[in-house]
Amino acid sequence: MPELPEVETVRAGLERHVAGRVIASAEVLHPRAIRRHVPGVEDFTGRLCGVKIEAARRRGKYLWLDLADGEAMLAHLGMSGQLLVQPEDTPAEKHLRARFRFADGGPELRFVDQRTFGGLALAELVEVDGTAVPNTIAHIARDPMDPLFDAALAVRLLRAKRTEVKRALLDQTLVSGVGNIYADEALWRSRLHWARPTERLTAKQAQAVLSAAAEVMAEALVAGGTSFDALYVNVNGQSGYFDRSLDAYGRVGEPCRRCGTPIRRDPFMNRSSFSCPRCQPKPRTRTR
DNA sequence: CTTCAAACCTGTGGGC
DNA sequence: TGCCCACAGGTTTGAA
Numbered sequence: 365m366p367e368l369p370e371v372e373t374v375r376a377g378l379e380r381h382v383a384g385r386v387i388a389s390a391e392v393l394h395p396r397a398i399r400r401h402v403p404g405v406e407d408f409t410g411r412l413c414g415v416k417i418e419a420a421r422r423r424g425k426y427l428w429l430d431l432a433d434g435e436a437m438l439a440h441l442g443m444s445g446q447l448l449v450q451p452e453d454t455p456a457e458k459h460l461r462a463r464f465r466f467a468d469g470g471p472e473l474r475f476v477d478q479r480t481f482g483g484l485a486l487a488e489l490v491e492v493d494g495t496a497v498p499n500t501i502a503h504i505a506r507d508p509m510d511p512l513f514d515a516a517l518a519v520r521l522l523r524a525k526r527t528e529v530k531r532a533l534l535d536q537t538l539v540s541g542v543g544n545i546y547a548d549e550a551l552w553r554s555r556l557h558w559a560r561p562t563e564r565l566t567a568k569q570a571q572a573v574l575s576a577a578a579e580v581m582a583e584a585l586v587a588g589g590t591s592f593d594a595l596y597v598n599v600n601g602q603s604g605y606f607d608r609s610l611d612a613y614g615r616v617g618e619p620c621r622r623c624g625t626p627i628r629r630d631p632f633m634n635r636s637s638f639s640c641p642r643c644q645p646k647p648r649t650r651t652r
Numbered sequence: 653c654t655t656c657a658a659a660c661c662t663g664t665g666g667g668c
Numbered sequence: 669t670g671c672c673c674a675c676a677g678g679t680t681t682g683a684a
Contacts, residue, residue, distance in 0.1 A: 365677065396661090400680095425678075443661080443677055459662095479661045481678065527655065536679080544677060633657080635677055 366441040368425055368507055368541030369584035374447050375427045378420035378473075381449045382429070386416045386467040397461035397475060400438075400500070401485035411486060412437065412464065424507045424540025428487070428498050436489055438498045442481025448474045507541035508578030509585075519570045522562055529565060530558035530637060533577065542577050545613045546584075548638050550577035552612035557644045558630070558637045564647070583609065612638040 366374070390409040392398055401408045416432035428436040439447065448457070449471045457476045462484060464473040475484060487498035495512070497504075506513045518539050525532045532538060533547040542550070551558055553576035556569060565573075587609060611621050616629035620640040630637045 367678095440678080442679085444663090477661095478663070479676090481661060525654090531655085534678085633677090635675085 365443045367543040368581050371425050371427055372585055375420045375422040382417055382473055383419050387412050387464050388467040389465045392462045394461040396480045398484050400483050424504050426501050436487050436498045438485050438487045440482050444478040445482030446476045450474050504536050505540045518574050522570045523565055525562040529560045529562050532562050546580050548613045549580045555643050557647050560647045
């Protein structure tokens, strides 16, 4: 599933292949794909017709296209979303949800999404902390790859939480871009158990786990960013990074790369958490 | 105000 | 062979 490094790869592809072009027509093939665009399908397609795309931007797992009329087309890939740049005569994908044709007659932009957790919407741009962002994601924090990311602030916010450390890492208002995979990897690198109460984190531990999250995402971006030159801008969660570089996520029963102890899998928020029983010992039962 | 959990989706794969 | 169900998980929404 696309997380920050994959979304950044898509953003770079959009910047290269779509920025500077004028949308000739927009078509929505599945209304759920634009459910967050409250005014509806006709408003969405109508307002995009004839508009020039200025740039492709990203914050956390959200990305958006700056439009010449001053608004933005916001996209979230959800679990299974893809933004593809395809020649117009390419057959429609099975889960094609929306398509955008361009005035230059070149390759079109397609939104494909099997599970429809993702979606597109038009949004007004607002200034938050000196940066223009779509109003509907004004609450999303800067991600660790943002040049203006405030690490000291994130450490303070993390320690001010009253919850488990992994829940806090997944809180997009504290730091954005961290999903289940990178949360587990960051916790493994910093030798913290996912259920460690945030109020018991030392400043050093909080700083370490946030740094680890930034590092693992930066490494994933390098590993997954090899297809920037391809016209076919694809995100399918199958980047080489996942096959060879994960230390915890999905490795249940396999030996910890540090100590050899089999990795465990715990139920966590209707999904899974992977960790090393020895390197990441369970915290003492908390007393509320 | 903060924290928590259900709901939203559909394809895959294991078990029987 | 084929059916059923668990599982994958980011975000929103409403409850506590």
